[in-house]
Amino acid sequence: MAASISDRIGWRPAARDGLRRLVPLAALVGIVLTIVLLAGMGDIVLQRRVIFCLIHVVAVVGLYIFMGNSGVMNFSSAGFMAVGAYTSALLTMAPGMKSTFLPDLPAWLAAAHLSPLWGALAGGVMAGLMALVIGIPIMRLSGIGAAIATLSLMFICYIVLGNWTALTGGQQSLMGLPSYVGLWTAGLTAMVAIAVAFVYQETRGALALRGSREDEVAARGSGVRIVRERLAAFVVSGFVTGIAGVLYGHFLGTLRVESFYLDLTFLLVTMLVVGGMRSLAGAVIGAIGISILTELLRLVEVGFVLPGTSWSIATPPGLGDVALAAAMLLIILFRPQGLTGGHEIELPRSKTSTSGLATTSGNTGTANV
């Protein structure tokens, strides 16, 4: 009978429902915040590792915005990151630096000297524009066609940037980027990226896109403009992924075109698939989980001395990559919906139990996290 009382007070269930809907966002922001606060207490080496992890969170969230909602494969993340990174680098580097490393830049670009924030936004916008232009022809593809088209896009970015020596320095490293990205810059950007993805997925366009992910024919029967909705998601996704590239460049302070190639593409896709590509929680948890896994493997690969003994343990090189592929394979075989099973982190739905966090079956009705 408790329900009927709150039913009579019209606003209460609505307000409570509104808050309930924000739980998935709050939980993920909370996770990132906790990581930043904990890392703040650690040493500089740990902090660098965590910053890398947070940049990957931004990139995987960017990937999720399109791939998670549309269900269409996307292997072009590394290309969008590269475009974002180089755009911001060229616009924010000190003109003196540019004349050293890139003597052939057009004069207006050589003179450009934007603040980090404007440079970052320009990097995101450039990546978003690329998504718009490329997306118009390829958004009608799905399945293997989309996989090949996006992979080709990544190759094209790699080849063009790698050979456009005047703009990028070609095969040489581009040095002297202002390295302004620290723990909080990366952490706050990750939280904003998560918020952007969350707000987007609550729009009716994103719901329509998820409908088309589940059944393209039925979605058309429900009036969904599939190509248009995909394109919108692709542009938002491109922007966020571009921002991840910006962070990457301004964290390291140097850029190499090689960094934005198959390794990175495979890493990002693995993170999303392992976490669960059908939920934002999956993107965030996958990025963090795989980051931790690769860090642990890196320790083992370098070799360490077993505490209390004189035995040192070292594994053959390449173990990290093998483990990454193995993680992907295991997930695809045994938990195809990823660690989160496609669920967001939500409060349990039943009216009697209101305490504690749990994942509810929003998606496939299978087991919880």
Add this chain to the structure above:
Amino acid sequence: MLRATDITVRFGGVRAIENVSMALQRTEILGLIGPNGAGKTTMVNVLSGFQQPHQGSVTLAGEKTGPLRADRLARSGVVRTFQAVRLFPGLTVSENLEVGLGSRGLGRAAARRRAAELLDYMGLAARAHMPGNALSYGEERRVGIARALALQPNFLLLDEPAAGLNIGEAEALGDLIRRIRADFGCGVLVIEHNMKLVMGLCERLHVLASGRTIAEGSPADVFRDTAFRSAYLGAEPA
């Protein structure tokens, strides 16, 4: 009025539909019947924009509908259900409806409220938050109809809505379809094999066999028609 004129559809060498014309008025219930493979689903695909006819044209309120624009037709109120239901399995029942409500211009909050109303109307309120793939067969079919209603149909095309239902459920479905016609003011086309349901429900019948029209008219007239008796009842004694 939704009208198809002189429609021909071929698949390779097979003529699935040959020179068929039919019209659906708003507020009528039209039965589309015929043996398996007669071309009934293909005709619904043509009317709803999923299948481009090789010849002939479809007009909605006198205007030609463009080629292969199923989504646009759905938004203008020509809405169909699928023989295989095709719910969005990973979305909740409520979200299954909200997709169409969004296409009709409702924001998320308004769509949620309207979906709740529609599910209530269909007697599915308790299922609102269940995933689309966790329903019984009969419920699944009703959600399929509710999802079509979310688009505020002017013309509702139902492809075998009673398939797999028991006798009681089929009768209830007949009542539901009449109620929908009254409450939504839409014309309904029903593909159906159950002759008892068809006779009780439809004001007009259109009979297809091997892609051709073999009879049309009131149920009483059609059942007296000799072409119908030999081609249809002869092929499928029931």
